[in-house]
Amino acid sequence: MLIKINTLLVYISNMNSYTDHPIFSSYAYQQGTFDEVFDKDYKVKPVYQTLFDIYGAHSIPDFSILNEKAKTSFFNQGITFQVYGNNQTKEKIFPFDLFPRIIDHKEWDHIEKGVLQRSKALNLFLWDLYHDKKIIKQGIVPEELINSSANYLKEMEGFNPPGGIYNHISGTDLIKHADGNYYVLEDNIRCPSGVSYVVCNRTALKRALFGVFDKYQIQSVTDYSQNLLEILETVKPKGVDNPTSVVLTPGVFNSAYYEHSYLAKGMGVELVEGRDLFVEKGFVYMKTINGPKRVDIIYKRIDDAFIDPKSFNKDSVLGVPGLFKAYLRGNVCLVNAPGTGVADDKAVYTYMPEIIKYYLNEEPILNNVHTYHCSRPDDLKFVLENVHKLVIKPVDEAGGYGISIGNKLTLEEIAKVKEVIKKHPRKYIAQPIMSLSVHATYIEGEQSFEPRHVDLRTYTLLGKDKSFTLKGGLTRVALQKGNLIVNSSQGGGSKDTWVLKK
Structure with missing residues (x-):
């Protein structure tokens, strides 16, 4: 169903209760959307009242100084990302908004159960795809959908x-719709990024406005790296008591390099590039000043095609020759597993309700957004007739x-979009234009403060x-007015996300 936003604006500056807070005086409530901070009567929701009063007590010049302080904190920490386009690459400071998003414990419990359910179902789905293929044989997921996926690796068939x-690490993107319910936009299990910004957002906010944390009981987000290391060590190779883990990065020019270095430091493990590793007699070793050291677990932040020039892209200079064969011998664990991207396909997303029911015998806790896959004749016909009402997405792109x-x-x-879809229908899905909160x-x-669309990326670990x-996530913000694309590569920013304790 197409949800069209009615842009009737109600200016809360007309209400006496807001006149004491100049920084909020021009806030415009948008009917037809779900406002996280203000209710339908244009009043501050109780959970935000304390924050509203604290922030509203600042003058506009004072808050501008605080905002600059937060930006300086990000700059000093080197929290940047790369933007690619128009034959240029630019490094930018990750935009951060000082006003946090609050999620109460009941709402979070629902989210947490839902994303864990999806992660478990996707893991079972992947096992089945690379083993018995029961879900395909029973006609629940089309065989052609899997065979046509660029991320399906035949080399993984039969491997345990x-x-x-x-999918040791999953990032689930959620939106809250105008009806107040959460919907999953997509599942990211190839190499979900952004978790470092979750922790850094918390750090920057504490530095700028430490006093606000005295007023709320908030779940910590600083325990992610430790939990990640513990999860990784549960999947160590057989016969290894004290595994050595590393983070494998493409290098400093990668858009997520800051995150790679941050997570390696947080786990207390080495950050390595392909040139720092080598394979000998089926085992992986790291070059050190004290000689070679065996590596048992590799958290790879390199696409499958580039991890091993002997097995995949022969021109790759990012990977390690012989790495994949060492993996198939069981001598090293790769995280996330090669071939995981087949379930990351946005076309596979359309079958998630069926996948959950098939493997877990449960109803989905979180709803999908209704999705049309253009490889289906009826869906293609509908999409071509209704492009003006839909969001068109390539199935294998990221970053917006x-x-x-x-x-x-x-x-x-x-007209151009239609032509592209008709030429490559397998590569595109379409969804209704949802009303992001x-x-x-x-x-x-x-x-001043204005309403901007947000989503939420959660992070789930499986071992x-x-x-x-x-217990928190990356709340991404579309900083441009009316924009629905929240990705940093498309001009978006982020907020600290507070999950309240019970």
């Missing part, structure tokens, strides 16, 4: 990954690249007989 885990929002397109642009966000140019979901 350590601990039986494929390649997305077309139908009601923002010109007639000429719509909005949250009060400080806009530097306006020097052998162990799991963990970070």
